[in-house]
Amino acid sequence: MSLILDKISYYYGKGTAFETAAVKNITLSIPDGEFIGLIGHTGSGKSTLIQHMNGLIKPESGNIYFNGADIYDKDFKLRDLRRKVGLVFQYPEHQLFETTVIKDVLFGPNNMGFTKLEAEVAAYDALKAVGIGEDLIDASPLELSGGQKRRVAIAGVLACNPEILILDEPTAGLDPAGRTEILNLLKKIHEEKKITIILVSHSMEDVARYAERIIVIDNGEIYFDDEPRKVFEHEDELKKMGLEIPQCTQLVRKLKKCGFDVDEDCLTVEETLASIKECFGIN
Amino acid sequence: MLRDITLGQYYPAESVIHRLDPRTKFLGTLAFIVALFLFKTFWGFLLCGGFIIFVTALAKLPIKFLIKGMRPILFLLLFMMIFNLLLTPGEIIGQWWIFRVTKEGVYAALFMGLRLVMLVFGSSIMTYTTTPNKLTSGMESVFGFLKIFKVPVHELAMMISIALRFIPILLDETNKIMKAQQARGADFETGGLIKRAKALVPLLIPLFVSAFRRAEELAEAMEARCYHGGKGRTKMKPLKYHLRDLIAYLSLIGLIVGCVFIP
């Protein structure tokens, strides 16, 4: 199982006065089971790029291969791709339309040709995975809180049992507790179901903690594609793209500059705390 | 953002025609249409044709754009020309089965066709060079006299400009929701009529919900800024005539006079 983008480019408003290149000659390989963070400033082309991955946008040039098959071949079924590559859009709660939560979650599996039983099992599973309790299953999606709606929407995609799950800024507009919950949930799904996760974000903090690999995109081009520690070595270049490395990493680096013997590579608050404690000999 | 004003086929460029007052362009287009129906001879046609080419060049519009604008009326155009060609009585110059073509018919078809083409050219120059917002504010001012008859001119103009502003937003939104549902396996493209109509439900419901939400938010935002209709309201960018508008009006008068008096 793998997804490969081969030199893809895409322009919005092709042939008009408003033509903008949103993705420029990007080559990317997504192997099985990774947790990838896709990071870029507003307007850098993240949303455009990920829509190529399940065939919603057809690239102007370049090819996309899923398990070795070109997804724009005549006998390739895009629906299969869309089942296996789940895409949760930015503000996914705006796509809810059914009268009850469970019906909405069933929409995907039913479209994908699951049997009735399979669909229901998948839907209940997905709702449980995102932490929507049984009391809400028959509620109207429009009556839920923002965070609950977001979870239901994620469950709607998860219920198709994707092998790759792509989420476009799933934490945008949530409170800090809601953010952590959603991100922890993704981590749990990643570990339990062994699915590949691509997390789109413009917060390094979020991505640093969860992702094993970070892809930095700016102006439609990939600048870095590496493990978090390696990417964060390019602090100045990232700053030029309007991105900040995590604050804890900044802190330990400053401490190091001032002559303290701390570990420069700390990515999370816990690691930082441990490192500083060690340096000062506190337990 | 740029893509928000693509509606109404606005073509951004730096030109005298773009800078003209929207009232001038609106009234000018009307005047041009009147001129089109005044001339009776080939010379009048040359005059109007020359005028429109001159204005297009001034506006720095690619001819390609204007021709593209013709596409929707192509059918109507052919229809009218054929009818004129075949049904005008007069001196017969050709006959085939039940059809007869007359000299008068050829003239009528030719003039009708050319008039129609120029009419569409003329009005698309207006929409290509004026943003929808400017156009509505121009119309508000042109039709301002109707306020005496208690016609809510300002309110109508406001409604039109809000609607225009929202069309691209809603189109964007439609596109987004459509893709989101496609990602969940929705299929909008295949199947019979009933299946397709049913497939629209997951698109239309979220779209309506979001349209109502946006309308409500906008209404609240306007009230919070004390909007209460047109009375005593001033404009941030009041319309002002410049020398170029005077020149434009004079050349239009020249055009009409020319069309009336040309032999």
Ligand SMILES: Nc1ncnc2c1ncn2[C@@H]1O[C@H](COP(=O)(O)OP(=O)(O)OP(=O)(O)O)[C@@H](O)[C@H]1O
């Ligand atoms: N529907 C569209 N029509 C025209 N241009 C678009 C459209 N969608 C995006 N763009 C342009 O393409 C570029 C990339 O947009 P994209 O939405 O992929 O950015 P993004 O990285 O997802 O940004 P954000 O973090 O704000 O979501 C931007 O310059 C944007 O203006």
Ligand SMILES: [Mg+2]
């Ligand atoms: Mg985006």
